[in-house]
Amino acid sequence: MTVTQLKQRSLLGLKELEREEIESILDRAQYWENHPSKVNAIAPGKFVANMFFENSTRTRFSFEVAEKRLGTEVLNFSAAVSSVQKGESIYDTVRTLESMGIDAGVIRLKPIGVLAELATKIKVPLINAGDGNNEHPTQALLDLYTMRKQFGDLKGLTVAIIGDILHSRVARSNLWALTKFGAKVVFCAPENMQSAELGGTYVSMEEALKADVIMMLRVQLERHESGMIKSAEEYREHYGLTVERASKISSHSIIMHPAPINRNVEIDDELVEHPQSRIFTQMQNGVPVRMAVIERALN
Template sequence: MSTVKSTTSRHFLGLKGVSSSEIKDILDRADFWENHPQKVTDRLKGKFVSNLFFENSTRTRFSFEMAEKRLGANVLNFSAAESSVQKGESIYDTVRTLESMGIDAGVIRLKPVGLLAELAEKIRVPLINAGDGNNEHPTQALLDLYTMRSHFGEIRGLTVSIIGDILHSRVARSNLWALREMGAAVKLCAPANMQAPELAAYAPYVSMQEALQSDVVMMLRVQLERHDKGMIASAEEYREQYGLTSRRLEQMAPHAIIMHPAPVNRNVELDDELVEHHRSKIFTQIHNGVPIRMAVIERTLS
């Protein structure tokens, strides 16, 4: 089943196959919204956008809601825990119901891989991917690229290391596709049981020592809720082998920055004192999520 990925199509499902010019257009439009003098506009006045989160979220859900409200849209927030999903209603029927009520777009997060592509074949209103299983999280990658471009001036020529639970990470996949398209070199670093072997054709797996020698060191959250029992060693052992500690920070290039999609397991993948270190861009990433999502929502509804 084909997946509509292009931002010029009806849905915005992922970044694999999206051109560098399209990515640049979104980053440039995010710049426009970041510097817009008015906090709230009427760009999407009269439009109804529903946030359909079938999986828990804090940053992404509130960031999308902030973006929608800043654009002047009417926002309908959906909670699976308080819906007919608890009575056995399918995700398709839920989305189809809201479509029938007249929403203009749906922002959707769900766990089953492949289900979003199936919905996109059947649902007529635009769907925006807010994270689907371990497949993609396109707006997270876009805000990451926006953060890199804002700091370094351009993305082409950068070397970016993505470290941690690659196997279960939709963030790693979306970043990999977008960074390669924009001319950056990507390295992957993970314990053997957290590697996604199919991604080795696009980026090499390297040692932790080599991964630290990049312009951007992006740490991934250890996703306890996605792991089979016994897959993860102790938090202390993970930190010792793959955590970004203060000692490892000293091995990084002086100009290099730290990134993390959050939430952070402090003192596991990242030492507590590094979360708000002057070289950390974690809260800058969170801030940048709003203008990026404004650009994506506006583009999808245009």
Template sequence: MTVTQLKERSMLGLKELDKAEIEGILDRAAHWENHPSKVHSHMAGKFAANMFFENSTRTRFSFEVAEKRLGAEVINFSAAASSVQKGESIYDTVRTLESMGIDVGIIRLKPIGVLAELAEKIKVPLINAGDGNNEHPTQALLDMYTIRKHFGSSLQGLNVSIIGDILHSRVARSNLYGLRKMGANVSFCAPDNMRAMELDAPYIPIEEAIQADVVMMLRVQLERHESGMLNSAESYREQFGMTAERASRMNSHAIIMHPAPVNRNVEIDDELVEHPQSRIFPQMENGVPVRMAVVERALS
């Protein structure tokens, strides 16, 4: 496989993709969602390795279901039970699995920049399942897919507000890059010490943010409370949470989103998680056909 082909099939981030490529993936996801058969032999004989050097339950399961639905053989690798803990480098682990004959590698890791370096050296397509606070492209793709299902195929002119810890959020970054390319207007809302000033998007107050067409809440790491970044879960909810009172003032056509897992009664009140305007569980559901489209693209 040439370097160009590898780059075309890999999915390192949405910053690099154009609108047509994003639309192609979303259209293909719709094909898989509407396909009458649950399991296919489309990728029979192909080996997909899920290499998670950082814990994740939902994303790994979502990829695994997607791979199995495509008929691929799945290898799951978890750093918690691996020799990486004993000092083996991430590169050595990925290179080892490559030499065993995998056809695609799905990777989640903490250090930023490592994935791009791996992509230069590894000769199979790689899919980013979240790297540090850099990008989480498949999450943003499933978010855009969810928005498209509600508002129709064009996202042009839609107002999307992303609320929470922007500074540490790979979800916010991938959504900013992807939604902008699709013609949506993106605004951020965050505490002063959780803003990412290098990102080119306006910061607006919470009362303005909840008037958007799409109100996307981000997960807050409660351990930031210990480091002093977060005063308390209660004060965060009061200032930046999607409370039932705030939800009552949203536009009737608007939707609430969250990448999950949810801290109930912190980012979003318990009663709103499965509210008619909430898309939190449908987002998880949409993750499977979207990841089928991304894995298929890597293996085609």
């Protein structure tokens, strides 16, 4: 496989991806969503490895369902029970699986910059399932897909992303993808969770609630220990989507969240399945979106 082919079939991030390419993935996801059969053996005999060097349940299961629906052979690798704990490098692990004959790899890892470097050395397409606080392209693709289904067009939409922008790969991928489509992205975050390098427009919570899409980010409660947030209660009071705040959003607006959810912290319990919430719809949309991404890698 040539370097160009590898690049065309890998999905490392949305920052570098052309709008037309993103659109073609979303269109193909729509095809898969409308496809009646649950399993479509379009890739029999192809091996896909899910390489998770950072814990994840939802993303891994979503990829696995997508892979099995395409008829691929699935290999699941978890760093928690692997030789990486014994000191083997991430590169050696991926290189080992490549030498065993995998056709594509889905990879999630914590250290930033490692994925970009791996992609220059590994000769099979790689799909980014979340790298550090850099990008999470398939999450943003399923978010765009959800918005497109709701509003028909992304152009002119205002999307408010609320929470820990500084550490959020979801915020980055969404910002880069949405602006390519002519949507306006605004951020709302406590001062110590704002990102200078990312830039962007920061608005008050009151202003954020006027958006067409209100996207809540998961509060990483472990940041309590570092003093980034004083308490879950205080965070909810200032930046949580409470029932009272939700009563002010427009009747056409939707509520989104990448999950997992801290109920009654960033979003009140009764809003998770509110009529305007699309949280479980996002999860549902993740499967056809990831089918399109894996098919593109294998095709």
